[in-house]
Amino acid sequence: MQSFEINKSDLLKIQAALDGSDAELKNVLQEYHSSEIxxxxxxxxxxxxxxxxxxxxxxxxxDVISEMDEEHNPGELLVGLHPEKRSEIxxxxxxxxxxxxxxxxxxxxxQEILADIDQEDATSIRALLNxxxxxxxxxxxxxxxxxNVNLNxxxxxxxxxxxxxxxxxxxxxxxxxxxxxxxxxxxxxDIIKARxxxxxxxxxxxxxxxxxxxxxxxxxxxxxxxxxxxxxPVVDDNMRLLGRVTVDDIIDVMEEENTEDILKIAGVSEDExxxxxxxxxxxxxxxxxxxxxATAFLAASIIRGFNGTxxxxxxxxxxxxxxxxxGGNTATQALAVTVRRISLSDLSDKQAYNTVxxxxxxxxxxxxxxxxxxxxxxxxxxxNPMLGLVLFLAMTGNxxxxxxxxxxxxxxxxxxxxxxxxxxxxxxxxxxxxxGFFLPLWLASxxxx
Amino acid sequence: MQSFEINKSDLLKIQAALDGSDAELKNVLQEYHSSEIxxxxxxxxxxxxxxxxxxxxxxxxxDVISEMDEEHNPGELLVGLHPEKRSEIxxxxxxxxxxxxxxxxxxxxxQEILADIDQEDATSIRALLNxxxxxxxxxxxxxxxxxNVNLNxxxxxxxxxxxxxxxxxxxxxxxxxxxxxxxxxxxxxDIIKARxxxxxxxxxxxxxxxxxxxxxxxxxxxxxxxxxxxxxPVVDDNMRLLGRVTVDDIIDVMEEENTEDILKIAGVSEDExxxxxxxxxxxxxxxxxxxxxATAFLAASIIRGFNGTxxxxxxxxxxxxxxxxxGGNTATQALAVTVRRISLSDLSDKQAYNTVxxxxxxxxxxxxxxxxxxxxxxxxxxxNPMLGLVLFLAMTGNxxxxxxxxxxxxxxxxxxxxxxxxxxxxxxxxxxxxxGFFLPLWLASxxxx
Numbered sequence: 001m002q003s004f005e006i007n008k009s010d011l012l013k014i015q016a017a018l019d020g021s022d023a024e025l026k027n028v029l030q031e032y033h034s035s036e037i038x039x040x041x042x043x044x045x046x047x048x049x050x051x052x053x054x055x056x057x058x059x060x061x062x063d064v065i066s067e068m069d070e071e072h073n074p075g076e077l078l079v080g081l082h083p084e085k086r087s088e089i090x091x092x093x094x095x096x097x098x099x100x101x102x103x104x105x106x107x108x109x110x111q112e113i114l115a116d117i118d119q120e121d122a123t124s125i126r127a128l129l130n131x132x133x134x135x136x137x138x139x140x141x142x143x144x145x146x147x148n149v150n151l152n153x154x155x156x157x158x159x160x161x162x163x164x165x166x167x168x169x170x171x172x173x174x175x176x177x178x179x180x181x182x183x184x185x186x187x188x189x190d191i192i193k194a195r196x197x198x199x200x201x202x203x204x205x206x207x208x209x210x211x212x213x214x215x216x217x218x219x220x221x222x223x224x225x226x227x228x229x230x231x232x233p234v235v236d237d238n239m240r241l242l243g244r245v246t247v248d249d250i251i252d253v254m255e256e257e258n259t260e261d262i263l264k265i266a267g268v269s270e271d272e273x274x275x276x277x278x279x280x281x282x283x284x285x286x287x288x289x290x291x292x293x294a295t296a297f298l299a300a301s302i303i304r305g306f307n308g309t310x311x312x313x314x315x316x317x318x319x320x321x322x323x324x325x326x327g328g329n330t331a332t333q334a335l336a337v338t339v340r341r342i343s344l345s346d347l348s349d350k351q352a353y354n355t356v357x358x359x360x361x362x363x364x365x366x367x368x369x370x371x372x373x374x375x376x377x378x379x380x381x382x383x384n385p386m387l388g389l390v391l392f393l394a395m396t397g398n399x400x401x402x403x404x405x406x407x408x409x410x411x412x413x414x415x416x417x418x419x420x421x422x423x424x425x426x427x428x429x430x431x432x433x434x435x436g437f438f439l440p441l442w443l444a445s446x447x448x449x
Numbered sequence: 450m451q452s453f454e455i456n457k458s459d460l461l462k463i464q465a466a467l468d469g470s471d472a473e474l475k476n477v478l479q480e481y482h483s484s485e486i487x488x489x490x491x492x493x494x495x496x497x498x499x500x501x502x503x504x505x506x507x508x509x510x511x512d513v514i515s516e517m518d519e520e521h522n523p524g525e526l527l528v529g530l531h532p533e534k535r536s537e538i539x540x541x542x543x544x545x546x547x548x549x550x551x552x553x554x555x556x557x558x559x560q561e562i563l564a565d566i567d568q569e570d571a572t573s574i575r576a577l578l579n580x581x582x583x584x585x586x587x588x589x590x591x592x593x594x595x596x597n598v599n600l601n602x603x604x605x606x607x608x609x610x611x612x613x614x615x616x617x618x619x620x621x622x623x624x625x626x627x628x629x630x631x632x633x634x635x636x637x638x639d640i641i642k643a644r645x646x647x648x649x650x651x652x653x654x655x656x657x658x659x660x661x662x663x664x665x666x667x668x669x670x671x672x673x674x675x676x677x678x679x680x681x682p683v684v685d686d687n688m689r690l691l692g693r694v695t696v697d698d699i700i701d702v703m704e705e706e707n708t709e710d711i712l713k714i715a716g717v718s719e720d721e722x723x724x725x726x727x728x729x730x731x732x733x734x735x736x737x738x739x740x741x742x743a744t745a746f747l748a749a750s751i752i753r754g755f756n757g758t759x760x761x762x763x764x765x766x767x768x769x770x771x772x773x774x775x776g777g778n779t780a781t782q783a784l785a786v787t788v789r790r791i792s793l794s795d796l797s798d799k800q801a802y803n804t805v806x807x808x809x810x811x812x813x814x815x816x817x818x819x820x821x822x823x824x825x826x827x828x829x830x831x832x833n834p835m836l837g838l839v840l841f842l843a844m845t846g847n848x849x850x851x852x853x854x855x856x857x858x859x860x861x862x863x864x865x866x867x868x869x870x871x872x873x874x875x876x877x878x879x880x881x882x883x884x885g886f887f888l889p890l891w892l893a894s895x896x897x898x
């Protein structure tokens with residue numbers, strides 16, 4: 001199973017279904033996991049979101065809403081619903097999720113929503129609303145199993161079973177057939193709440209995320225994070241259950257991958273131990289610096305080629321370092337955003353194209369803005385408007401190159417199967433140094449001499 | 450509760466206890482959580498580690514070993530133990546942890562260890578050893594609860610209870626007194642395995658990690674990651690149980706904090722949405738670029754100050770860009786490693802001092818190595834040994850400054866309570882640009898003209 005990305009065909013399918021009857025729409029929605037619907041919501045207008053939430057059963061609707069990104073306003077969506085449907089959905093939400101969503105709303109909307117729901121739930125949510133979102137209180141869930149220290153074994157077990165009936169996510173149990181082939185997942189809660197003649201096969205959910213044993217750990221981490229899973233079953237090619245990966249197993253993987261990303265962007269070998277000694281650090285970094293030195297000689301050879309220009313106009317020497325440096329920083333900004341984005345989810349061709357286009361635009365605008373400043377400095381300090389024009393053009397041109405390479409190179413590397421973070425700032429700034437030296441010198445040689 | 454860091458007094462206490470009797474040592478060890486002992490092991494010789502493992506009960510010893518960093522060779526520690534103790538410890542380990550540790554050993558040691566343990570365990574571990582460590586198979590645990598689809602409610606519940614007796618981490622239950630004050634934690638497994646007249650108060654563990662509701666979410670994430678917890682209880686000032694934070698709640702926190710780190714190092718505002726449009730991106734990045742432009746004018750004013758030198762020796766213009774650029778890259782390397790290290794754990798004063806010392810040394814050596822290369826280029830290409838000397842000295846000097854500022858500035862910011870990642874490459878490279886321009890120009894004006 002690959003992590004989900006919106007592609008045109010999914011979107012067209014949903015949009016077509018939105019033109020049809022509720023039954024048709026319901027049918028199409030069944031093909032998607034709640035977190036996939038949450039992602040599709042990003043591309044749908046509010047009316048379409050509301051219609052879908054109204055069609056879905058409350059438990060699924062609450063999953064979708066809790067998995068929506070904060071920036072897409074899940075709270076607003078709730079406010080627009082019929083109060084009865086809304087209360088049903090909120091009662092299905094975990095308290096911490098409900099609190100996060102409700103906290104985004106106005107005081108008035110909060111009161112209205114809390115007045116409608118079960119008063120015990122409302123009290124819990126009101127209590128959680130008092131904590132700062134970025135603290136343990138804002139993260140915590142009040143849904144837990146607790147027993148009195150004075151209970152004996154039987155009393156404690158009875159309590160555990162009684163309380164687990166209330167708990168959304170107690171424990172995932174895997175339902176298999178006689179050949180150990182995975183058939184579905186079922187929660188302890190579902191078993192405890194079932195009628196006594198129910199079979200596991202009738203209780204289980206057959207819509208779940210699973211993975212093959214050879215899936216790369218980075219993909220496993222993406223899936224667990226994207227689908228908000230606490231565990232994910234691992235199967236062989238015949239769907240036989242091999243084991244499960246739990247969310248705590250991927251914490252270390254995530255930290256490792258994040259460290260690698262930061263180090264590679266900064267031109268440090270990914271396997272340098274953060275707490276390693278200086279010998280390891282020299283071994284890990286010197287090769288990158290020597291590559292950088294070679295590329296710096298390349299950039300410097302451009303300066304040598306304009307020796308005549310420099311002799312006549314030494315002032316350009318100071319300005320060209322500014323333009324090259326600004327290009328390096330702009331490229332690093334684009335690189336960091338793009339590499340991080342690729343790390344968190346795979347980009348479709350369309351998204352990749354849009355990313356490069358965005359960075360081109362950002363480079364153009366930031367280039368022009370900074371270009372105007374250097375123009376003004378050259379005009380008022382050096383009293384040289386033509387020099388100002390040269391610097392304006394060079395700055396704009398170099399920051400466009402910076403945006404294009406900062407976003408484009410990691411995306412190209414990803415397409416050809418190379419780790420995009422290898423496009424470290426050392427590699428990217430070679431381009432911005434070369435162009436940053438060439439443009440002012442060349443333009444000066446044409447326009448000023 | 451703060452995340453744990455080794456300090457001198459803990460280490461001295463353990464070292465003193467190591468000189469005493471087993472009983473004394475055992476007494477001192479009781480003050481530490483298993484993951485704290487794993488961290489203390491980093492500073493202890495192998496014989497001390499072995500003695501401690503031998504003294505600890507098998508379940509605690511297995512916790513310590515599974516929490517040791519791979520680089521400190523938990524496998525070697527196992528090999529050195531008495532086979533009986535070793536088998537006891539391995540049987541307490543989760544299969545995935547046991548596999549990770551055993552996979553580091555030689556084929557011969559692996560066979561010897563697996564021959565000694567329970568054959569069912571050995572078969573499971575052998576199966577896991579076949580998977581690549583970096584795939585789902587390498588991450589997964591075979592310890593799970595599964596039921597046949599044809600079981601009815603009672604059959605399924607009996608199976609769940611039967612299998613949970615075997616499961617290490619089924620679910621954490623909180624033991625409270627009549628006033629809801631947290632007394633300890635107990636697992637479902639412990640309750641099921643208990644004699645029927647046991648009280649919860651006798652079964653519970655009283656050595657556990659808990660947090661207050663106002664703890665910053667970043668600290669919560671560090672604790673959960675450092676202590677390998679699946680959940681952590683949240684209490685008020687009177688130790689009354691308020692709720693719990695589960696590991697899946699902190700996945701998003703971790704991704705968020707990691708994204709912020711990468712963006713800030715690259716000079717992008719931490720709240721720029723990765724998938725935001727170009728308007729947001731310009732708003733988030735232009736202010737940093739304008740700060741950079743101001744600092745670049747500062748660096749360029751140094752060049753202007755040496756106009757006379759530049760007119761007589763235009764070649765220095767090309768070289769000074771190389772020296773400034775190399776300084777920028779060296780500083781970014783030191784910055785990335787230091788910021789990442791601070792993010793993952795708090796550094797003691799001693800560790801902070803050592804980090805700066807290390808980066809000074811790395812800057813010195815990488816500076817001298819690259820300095821020799823530029824010296825040779827100046828000697829053979831420009832036929833100017835004095836120029837070579839100037840460049841060697843300037844390169845070495847600038848890379849030392851780069852190492853000192855790249856490590857020192859984020860550490861100082863952390864000490865005064867500012868986010869260390871704000872020491873973005875934009876700020877740090879101001880230093881390396883200024884020194885990178887000043888040193889070659891000044892040395893050239895003294896030695897070459």
